[in-house]
Amino acid sequence: xxxxxxxVVGAGxxxxxxxxxxxxxxxxxxxxxxxxxxGSKNVSGGILWGNELAKVIPDWEKNAPLxxxxxxxxxxxxxxxxxxxxxxxxxxxxxxxxxxxxxRAKFDQFLANKAKASGATLVTGVTVDKVAxxxxxxxxxxxxxxxxxxxxxxxxEGANPRVAIDSGLRExxxxxxxxxxxxEVIRLPETTINERFNLRGSxxxxxxxxxxxxxxxxxxxxxxxxxxxxxxIGAVINAADLRANNSTYSYNIMEQFVTHPFIAPYLEGGxxxxxxxxxxxxxxxxxxxxxxxxxxxxxxxxxxxGFSNGLVIQGMNYAITxxxxxxxxxIEAKTKGNFSAASLHSYDEKLALNYVLEDMKNFKGIEGxxxxxxxxxxxxxxxxxxxxxxxxxxxxxxxxLSEILLESIAGSGMSKSQLIxxxxxxxxxx
Amino acid sequence: MQIEEKLSLxxxxxxKGYEHITVKPDICAVCPDHFCTFACPASCYTLxxxxxxxxYEDCVECGTCFFACSHGSVAWSNPKGGHGVKYxxx
Numbered sequence: 001x002x003x004x005x006x007x008v009v010g011a012g013x014x015x016x017x018x019x020x021x022x023x024x025x026x027x028x029x030x031x032x033x034x035x036x037x038x039g040s041k042n043v044s045g046g047i048l049w050g051n052e053l054a055k056v057i058p059d060w061e062k063n064a065p066l067x068x069x070x071x072x073x074x075x076x077x078x079x080x081x082x083x084x085x086x087x088x089x090x091x092x093x094x095x096x097x098x099x100x101x102x103x104r105a106k107f108d109q110f111l112a113n114k115a116k117a118s119g120a121t122l123v124t125g126v127t128v129d130k131v132a133x134x135x136x137x138x139x140x141x142x143x144x145x146x147x148x149x150x151x152x153x154x155x156x157e158g159a160n161p162r163v164a165i166d167s168g169l170r171e172x173x174x175x176x177x178x179x180x181x182x183x184e185v186i187r188l189p190e191t192t193i194n195e196r197f198n199l200r201g202s203x204x205x206x207x208x209x210x211x212x213x214x215x216x217x218x219x220x221x222x223x224x225x226x227x228x229x230x231x232x233i234g235a236v237i238n239a240a241d242l243r244a245n246n247s248t249y250s251y252n253i254m255e256q257f258v259t260h261p262f263i264a265p266y267l268e269g270g271x272x273x274x275x276x277x278x279x280x281x282x283x284x285x286x287x288x289x290x291x292x293x294x295x296x297x298x299x300x301x302x303x304x305x306g307f308s309n310g311l312v313i314q315g316m317n318y319a320i321t322x323x324x325x326x327x328x329x330x331i332e333a334k335t336k337g338n339f340s341a342a343s344l345h346s347y348d349e350k351l352a353l354n355y356v357l358e359d360m361k362n363f364k365g366i367e368g369x370x371x372x373x374x375x376x377x378x379x380x381x382x383x384x385x386x387x388x389x390x391x392x393x394x395x396x397x398x399x400x401l402s403e404i405l406l407e408s409i410a411g412s413g414m415s416k417s418q419l420i421x422x423x424x425x426x427x428x429x430x
Numbered sequence: 431m432q433i434e435e436k437l438s439l440x441x442x443x444x445x446k447g448y449e450h451i452t453v454k455p456d457i458c459a460v461c462p463d464h465f466c467t468f469a470c471p472a473s474c475y476t477l478x479x480x481x482x483x484x485x486y487e488d489c490v491e492c493g494t495c496f497f498a499c500s501h502g503s504v505a506w507s508n509p510k511g512g513h514g515v516k517y518x519x520x
Contacts, residue, residue, distance in 0.1 A: 036512035041491060043520045104520030125512025144510075160493030162508050173497050180494050182471045184436070185519040230519065239469070239497070246463050250471050250494075251433045274519045275436035277471035277492040 004030045004121075006330050007141050007150040009128050009163055011038040012104075013048075013316045014300025014323035015156030016111035020056040021327035023119035027334060030148065031115050032141065036125030039108030042158070043183060043278035045223050045234060047099045047206050048107075050317040055324055057114055061097070065106040067227035068204025070099035072197065075311055076209045077380040078222070083262035084383045085207075094203070101204050101225045101232065102316075103185070131155075131167045131296060137340075138167075138295030151339045152330045153296045156323055159279035161302035169296060170289035170303075175240040177283035177304055179220075182254040183234035186270035190229050196266055197226055208311060211235065211257055212380030218245045219376040222257045223313065224266065231267060233258060236280050236313070238371050250277075281306035281315060284367045285360040291351065292344040297326040305351075307359050309366050309430055318356050325350040369429045374422040378412040385411060433473045437488050445513035449486045450506070451495065457503035458482035469498035490515045 006022050008015045011033035019031040035041035047070060053060040071093045076085030093099075116122040132140045132147040140149035141163075155164050159178060164170040188196075197205040209222035220237040235254045242250060258267060279301075281287065287304035291297060299305070300319030307314045329347035333339045351357045369375065385408035390401065409416055451474075458464075464482060466475040472488045475495065491514055496506040508514075 034508055034510075034512070035516075039520060040516045040518075041514065041520075043517065046520075105517050106520075108520070127508045127510045129507075160491065160496075162493075162506065166507075173493065175497065178497075180469065180471060180492070232519075239494075242469060243463075243465055243498070246465055246468060249433075249468050249473075251436075251473060254471075255431065255433075272431060272436065272439060274517060275439055276517055276520065277490045277494070279493055 002149040004150040008154045010157040011112040014319035016115045017320045018323035018327040019115035019120040020118045029120040031120045034127040038112035039105045042104040043276045052320040067101040069097045070206045071203040072205045074207030080213045082384045156299045159301040177287040178279040179282045180237040181278045181280040185274040186231045188270040294341045299323045369426040378414045382408045441516045450509040454503045
């Protein structure tokens, strides 16, 4: 007889959503979180996209600690001297809210408390070392040599999944699975944020940038999200490039981004309140491990479930959806009285049916586009030259756009055929 | 803003009795790249007169060094008992 029906490791969006679903369906649940209070070790960019949370917290939009809703979505290319950007700003995003900025320390504490209110036993400040096995079946978790038993363990420990790795349930994380995320939270008066980003009330801006100014083959993206009275700004750095370069400090890339001539004015006069770092799942479907087995399932970032195509970075919605799917699989297993690999495989099937694995399969290889030289080097340079040459008045006869474009491509360091090939590949994968 | 200044903004509950990350000095002494010094966002790994110096106290538990080190020097565990970094915003 197990002490709990289910043990959930990690009280982030995946773990807490899972625990809410399990507990409200009448299962006995232990939710173990190593941070105290819950949320105090969690970091994300963080825009929460979608309405997945409604499945476990119907009134979340009213009651969760949300910062602003995204009314303006920017995508920009940064070179040393220029910012070339497209902003999608729409009343449609006001009437159909789809993205909210959140600060995870507060947000995740809200989710963990919801799990507790649903009947889950929440323990904080407790670090699970490993899962416990009996006859190669997971039978609970181990902490300081003590075993707490359960019929099923759901691992939702985030992007640095120590328990899953140390228990041999997934391969260690490598360069191709993650990017290095660095973030700062910068305090500014609400009115200043509204003025600088052309916002009113709870409207928010979410921008993704290509840091095309980086040298020596290092590639990184940037993000800038508005909160009520702070700005979340960060860099997402390709680990393999940083390794190949081996002379650029990750934190200096972040500093270059926040001091860029067209980013710094957004932040001017602001007080840096917090510096943080977190891995970002970027490996796509190739990084996803075996999702379930005898007595266990892996959800959220721990299972590398996330999506990024350069225009948008998503993780929390995948975490919530996978956490709920794991809970549903556990509830069915409980009804059947069968927690074997075959029974829990219904988790994999649920993820295949909803958008999580579908997206990851459909966009297989997208990471090759988001991290391509085309996107990070050639396109920013070409765009800068095209726009500058178009707008710069020389007093000489004007040239056709096609002529400027060809000349800009010639100066981009990529051959025309290489560019066409890469652009075709990119378009196909996006 | 220097990285030291950024790190000084953070709150930690430091576990004085337990280092959650350890390195093997023999391996680091002959390391050809010291990629950890470039990768770690919290500058926990630095070279002092050519010798690798590691301090776990500034660690933000991101996990970068575990895969950054390709020479098997870094042993990584989560801090215990609620110790380690405590974010206010996250």
